[in-house]
Amino acid sequence: MTVPSEKTAATVRTALSGLPAEALVDAAAVRDVLPVARILGPATLAYVSPEGFRPATGPSPVERLPAGHAALRALEEAAGQDDSAEASLDEITSPAFVVREDGRVVAAAGYQDWPRRTAHISVLTAPEARGRGLARTAASAAVAHALAAGLLPQWRARPPASRRVAAALGFEELGAQLSLELP
Incomplete structure (x- = not known):
């Protein structure tokens, strides 16, 4: 706690x-x-080791953008307030790893450096591009980057689709989180 x-x-x-x-x-x-004024969760917490990581590649190449890039803000607007708040791409400290279609970013992932060498993964896909493995492709690049930096990737998820992406990359669910805001 x-x-x-x-x-x-x-x-x-x-x-x-x-x-x-x-x-x-x-x-x-x-x-x-x-x-309690506000509750977020519960959510599962999952982690992956270098040995357990199952990298994914997709039909589209992954590009690197700086955190805070305007294309990420456009993706957040397209995804809507609830999904962008859940993903928290605006808080990443790593580069953003993105997949584009027709020049537009449709999936992005990155991570925020947390204490104890933890990389808190953030992933977001445009609503019309979901279900095609683009989140897995972008997230795979972010996880590989975190592991190469000697960090422990952490995936926090509530939506079942996000949990499936994490599992496909080799993340193991090891706990749960409930975030509270007191009045």
């Missing part, structure tokens, strides 16, 4: 101490014992 201050840690620890471990990722159970 991660919290921003000792005071918040004490509040959360006291409220959640009576819950069994599996209830800590149950939004309803947590809301019953703790005042």
Whole structure:
């Protein structure tokens, strides 16, 4: 559990101490014992080692763009607020690995450097381009980049399609996450 201050840690620890471990990722159970302004999740957390990684290639080449590139913002607009917020491409610190169709970025992936040499993977595909392996192709390039840098790739996912992409690349689901915002 991660919290921003000792005071918040004490509040959360006291409220959640009576819950069994599996209830800590149950939004309803947590809301019953703790005042919550907003909840994100639960989501699965999956990781891949260099030995477990199964790289993917697709029919389209992968191009590298700098984080924050205008083409990424255009993809986020096309995907909509909910999907772009879930993907968090605007927070990546790595290059963006993109697939284009007709000159337009239709899939992108990258990662944010997190503590303890963790690479938090972000992936987004335009709605009309989904289901064709483009997320897997872009994400594969981002994961390969993270592994080459000696980082541990982490995939956080709620949507089943995202979880399938992670599994196809060799990620193993090892835990769950529930993010809370207290009032």
